[in-house]
Amino acid sequence: MGWADLGVYGARDFATPHLDGLAAQGIRFTQGYANSAVCSATRFGLITGRYQYRLRGGLEEPIAGAGDQLGLPPEHPTLPSLLKARGYRTALFGKWHLGALPKFGPLKSGYDEFFGNTGGAVDYFTHKAGVAEQLPSDLFEGEVRVDKAGYYTDLIAEHGQAFLRRQTAAQPFLLSLHFTAPHWPWEGPGDGAVSRRLRSLNHTDGGSLKTYGEIVAALDAAVGRVLATLEAQGLAQNTLVVFTSDNGGERFSNTWPFSGQKSELLEGGIRVPTLLRWPARVKPGQVSDQVLISMDWLPTLLAAAGGAPDPAYPSDGANLLPQILGQAPAVTRKLFWRYKANAQRAVRDGDWKYFQTAGNEFLFNLAQDSRERANLAEREPGRLAQLRADWQAWNAGMLPITDDVRTYKISGKVQADRPGN
Structure with a gap:
């Protein structure tokens, strides 16, 4: 989802009344980031609260399909496993994409219930990870492959609603609704016939701005x-609701005013819509400039539940509960990214951003130049050198990107297999 794909962020071509309403009832963050410029890598950061580059599976951009032996180790603490240990009932409905069964899966990493796809993209109607007739559905109930009729966005919402109807105020719960929308293939709720004509599950196959609007509108209605x-x-009243995306927009998305898109570490590829509502504790109608990133949600939500990360796996994210509750001022963040395609590197430190691609270095002041058009590297050589050194020091503590790491480049070829083809 692009940063401006919701009405409250500037969408003009379609309406998102329910998500706009969610924003009005809580906090709309203007500087929310994804841990990566692609999906599964961000999901490693979200579920572990740590840089995805600490795990081999997290290096994949994104992780490969069902035959791969890489994934989230079941023994690694996660947001659902840590909440489950505190008595929470946990469920994931929708996209997993953190490693294939039988070695990996939601039920092995802290979720009590699962309905959804284990890989990346699936057709919204056939629920397959490709277009070949003989392919099985990538849809699972628990760890059993199933076939279900229906538009996938609606199926995810229906399972979420059914789960909620079984809950009471006496039983705390974590419900993860991981919609695939607005990911390709470009199929709105009325496009069942279109899915039979697709040559591949690919962002370049078919679609239009109108169809994209229908996909987002269906997501909004489901929420x-x-x-x-x-x-x-x-x-x-006492349920904390978070809405965000696992990477920036692509093709039909609106990322204005930012440059870049999915698979790029420019702002358009990593800055994402981020909304929070908690009526019992958070005042409505707020807009926050607090910088935050996917991996912050683990320490923040655990703090809201009265817990903390596992000390053997300290979080790289920040507990932003005091900022969310208005008990402390915004804090300055220093965040790091890397991406194999074009040898991309990025650091966000306060208002400043260091960006490198294909050996070319850039320095931007995001407060003055959110479009990332004015390269201040020559004007601020000292700051450039410092941020470069900061990135190198941080990178030395992460797993190296080796030749066997696969990556996705939206504007060019894909090394190895693209999930969904």
């Missing part, structure tokens, strides 16, 4: 139904 069920169950 609205889930929130209505939460309200009907009497659980909305």
